Amino acid sequence: xxxxxxxxxxxxxxxGDSAVIKCTYSDSASNYFPWYKQELGKRPQLIIDIRSNVxxxxxxxxxxxxxxxxxxxxxxxxxxxxxxxxxxxxAASKNNAGNMLTFGGGTRLMVKP
Amino acid sequence: xxxxxxxxxxxxKTRGQQVTLSCSPIxxxxxxxxxxxxxxxxxxxLFEYFSETQRNKGNFxxxxxxxxxxxxxxxxxxxxLELGDSALYLCASSHPEVNTEAFFGQGTRLTVV
Numbered sequence: 001x002x003x004x005x006x007x008x009x010x011x012x013x014x015x016g017d018s019a020v021i022k023c024t025y026s027d028s029a030s031n032y033f034p035w036y037k038q039e040l041g042k043r044p045q046l047i048i049d050i051r052s053n054v055x056x057x058x059x060x061x062x063x064x065x066x067x068x069x070x071x072x073x074x075x076x077x078x079x080x081x082x083x084x085x086x087x088x089x090x091a092a093s094k095n096n097a098g099n100m101l102t103f104g105g106g107t108r109l110m111v112k113p
Numbered sequence: 114x115x116x117x118x119x120x121x122x123x124x125x126k127t128r129g130q131q132v133t134l135s136c137s138p139i140x141x142x143x144x145x146x147x148x149x150x151x152x153x154x155x156x157x158x159l160f161e162y163f164s165e166t167q168r169n170k171g172n173f174x175x176x177x178x179x180x181x182x183x184x185x186x187x188x189x190x191x192x193x194l195e196l197g198d199s200a201l202y203l204c205a206s207s208h209p210e211v212n213t214e215a216f217f218g219q220g221t222r223l224t225v226v
Contacts, residue, residue, distance in 0.1 A: 043220060089155075098205070099146050100146060100158060100161050103156035
């Protein structure tokens with residue numbers, strides 16, 4: 001089955017710096033790659049997603065890039081703010097949908113003011 | 114529009130007992146997926162129901178089961194509870210025909226003692 005690895009497991013940055021989280025996946029049939037943010041004690045919430053027919057997608061300070069050949073995708077957060085502090089999960093799916101997701105292990109991002 | 118609702122929020126059970134968790138999806142969403150979240154294993158897919166049928170299944174023992182009703186509400190059941198079943202159980206609903214995003218509930222925190 002699909003396996004998703006995520007690095008780093010923890011990331012500490014200064015406010016205003018950029019943060020990059022990387023994920024690799026094993027199944028070349030995967031075609032949908034969402035990123036979720038989970039604050040302490042709260043539900044995971046989608047922050048951005050990308051499909052396999054797109055190489056890059058941007059939404060304000062957040063961007064995701066996908067390299068299908070290398071089977072990896074990355075989350076980029078620019079101008080980080082303290083409220084960006086949370087655990088971020090990458091995921092992959094073969095159904096081009098979010099109904100059956102394989103998650104990475106998560107990255108705890110800490111933004112220091 | 115109401116979000117995904119899970120009940121109860123917290124449960125404490127004894128080893129060997131069984132438990133039933135409930136999930137009410139967003140109105141109109143026919144796909145409901147269940148995930149187990151633990152510090153050690155992260156977020157793992159349990160199963161997905163669509164139109165009252167189990168459409169996908171993760172790698173969990175048969176003690177974990179579920180069902181979906183005609184109104185798309187879903188329940189999951191865990192029989193013969195083990196200490197290792199202590200986890201946050203999350204459900205997510207989606208409307209694959211319209212949008213791929215999966216919306217998560219706040220979860221049920223199960224503690225097995």
